Amino acid sequence: MSDTSGWYYCLTHQTVEKGKGCKGGDRMGPYPDEATAARALEIARERTKAADEADKKFRGDDED
Numbered sequence: 001m002s003d004t005s006g007w008y009y010c011l012t013h014q015t016v017e018k019g020k021g022c023k024g025g026d027r028m029g030p031y032p033d034e035a036t037a038a039r040a041l042e043i044a045r046e047r048t049k050a051a052d053e054a055d056k057k058f059r060g061d062d063e064d
Ligand SMILES: [Zn+2]
Pocket: 010, 011, 012, 013, 014, 017, 021, 022
């Protein structure tokens, strides 16, 4: 019963899983609800993109 709490985004299957889905390791979470878990990858992408942009600015070369 207590095993079904929490939502995760499974990187292996690229889907939202609730509670004990896959064995831990390639899952992001837990998240409070399904919607947040579904956005996990999107959030991660945004962070990666932002970090990439910041890196470009830091290096000061937009070309090449
Ligand atoms: Zn899975």
